[in-house]
Amino acid sequence: MIFYFSATGNSLAAARSIAAVSKDTISDIGHATKCSAYNFFMQQGENLGFVFPVYAWSTPRIVDEFIKKVHFITGNGKPFVPGYCYVVITCGSEVGSAARFFEEELSHYRSIRLDASYSIQTVGNCIYLYEPAQGAKQEKALAKADRQIKDVAYHIDGKRMVHQEHRGTVGAIASHFTNKSAKSYSVEPFHVDSELCNGCGICVAVCPTNTISLRSGAPVWEGNECTQCLACIHRCPCNASQFGKKTARRSRYLNPVMASVVTPHASVRFGEEDPDEPVYIPMIVKKDKKRQSNIKNARQRISAFTAHARRGKEHTYPYADKTAALQRLRRQNARKRQFPEDTNGVSNADDTNSVDNTSETQKNKGTK
Ligand SMILES: Cc1cc2nc3c(=O)[nH]c(=O)nc-3n(C[C@H](O)[C@H](O)[C@H](O)COP(=O)(O)O)c2cc1C
Ligand code: SF4
Ligand code: SF4
Known part of the structure; x- marks a missing residue:
């Protein structure tokens, strides 16, 4: 089983490619957190993988919480021991010591040893610090990431015991300061541009920590659970949700695998459609042939996955x-x-x- 967390699709793309090569199944940490569903049936000796983004050279808070709360249930009632356990961290440039922190958490809370760790350099999505790469630059970064993912997937399939991440000197030093301090996020900088907002509630649906609610048709951010994934900013179809002053001028980013889909639980909130039915959102995308074909492929993969899930095999990847x-x-x-x-x-x-x-x-x- 591969557990992934992804706000803008980079980690989802990596998890899917790895699953296709290693014939594994994927499960969403964001969805599990949103629904407080932490029990997973595992087979003794099966592979255990984790794929998620790096935040401030450390692990996302939502992943830390998941590791604390998850319960791996085995058929014989004995503690789950994976055959091979690995982590893949996606990043804009470098991950610092995030894999080491994750290794410590996994060993401390679940008594599981990490056999391998990898990182994938892809498009950075921290929109309040910089504008995510667009156009040709974005395509180049995604193509590079694709090559790295393929390489990592074959290492994983071969169960290699390696630790190869883009740690970076600055990242490695910075991690030690950010690992603890940067994980309590204020929701104060979030706000909505009421002229652009159409009250669709997508931000509410995609927030994995239930931090957002709609009041009088407009989103409100509350509480202290926010993991600062920025899904509410990038996945708003109207560019209406903002963080601080600079995001209004910056283009949003979504990896092609996530460009046209909202997670299935979106509809539960609105009570309009079948909760198992993913909600497709028409995105305004440039008429760029390669991008269009990427989106078409992503849609085909998503509908294959959905058709399969409807047959009652929720966590089974079609391949x-x-x-x-x-x-x-x-x-x-x-x-x-x-x-x-x-x-x-x-x-x-x-x-x-x-x-x-x-x-x-x-x-x-x-x-x-
Ligand atoms: C709050 C925040 C902090 C981030 N910190 C880092 C970082 O320290 N180093 C880095 O290389 N990328 C950083 N990024 C970029 C993401 O790790 C990267 O874009 C990742 O691939 C996003 O994954 P996703 O699309 O699966 O959500 C950060 C992004 C966010 C939102
Ligand atoms: S996703 Fe955007 S448009 Fe929809 S309710 Fe949220 S802020 Fe408004
Ligand atoms: S409020 Fe936005 S940034 Fe915070 S967890 Fe929810 S979707 Fe992510």
């Missing part, structure tokens, strides 16, 4: 199912080669669940 079907097919063919007489219409008890060997069936039909 995992496809691979299982191929493995069954290979087993079935090997058995047919070993016992050729079985193929002449004699049904095989072991094969009741297996996939129909289409070419074989067509051959039999042809001979009849």
Whole structure:
């Protein structure tokens, strides 16, 4: 199982690519936190992965809380021991000692040892400090990130015991100051431009910590749970939600995998549609062919995932199912080669669940 947290999609893109290579399933820490759902069934010895962004050269507070609260339930009631445990941290430039802090937390609260740690350099989304890369610069950064993700995914598939992150000298020093102090965030800088806001409530739905509520049709930020992921800023379709004075002038950022989707729990808040149905938001995007095709691919992947979830396999990634079907097919063919007489219409008890060997069936039909 891969647990991920993502506000603007960089970590989601990484988690999905890793899951596709390692035939694993992914689960959203943001969704678990929003719903206070911390129990997960795990198989002894299965891989355990974590993918999330670095915040101020440290781990996001929401991830710290998740590690404290999560409960891995095993079939035999014994503490869960993963076969291989790794962390992948996405960043704009460097992660400092974030992986070391995460390692300490995991060992302290869950008694789990971290076997490997990686980082991916991608588009920085800290919009109150700088404008996230746009246009060609953004595409270049995403292409570079894609190459790094592929590399990391194959290391993970090979269960390599390595610690290779972009730590950075400044980052490594700065982490020691920010690790504790920077995790209590004030919601004061958040505000809404009431002329732009249409009261859609997307910011409420995407906030993983339930910090935002709608009052008289406009969002209000309250409490001290905010993890400063900035999802409420980047995912507002009207650029209406703001942080401080500078964000009004800056372009928002969304990784193509998140450019057109809002998490399924969005609709629970509005009570309009089926809670399992993702809500698609039409985004105003530049008529750029590559970007359009990225969004189209992302939509196809998302609808495949949704169709699969509707069949009752919520946490199963579609590729995992496809691979299982191929493995069954290979087993079935090997058995047919070993016992050729079985193929002449004699049904095989072991094969009741297996996939129909289409070419074989067509051959039999042809001979009849
Ligand atoms: C509050 C905040 C702090 C950040 N701090 C760092 C940092 O210390 N170093 C860095 O390289 N990137 C930093 N970033 C950038 C994100 O880590 C990076 O864009 C990440 O890929 C976002 O992941 P997501 O799209 O999955 O949310 C920060 C972003 C935010 C919002
Ligand atoms: S997402 Fe934007 S437009 Fe929608 S309610 Fe929130 S601030 Fe207003
Ligand atoms: S209020 Fe905004 S920045 Fe804070 S946790 Fe919610 S979505 Fe993230």
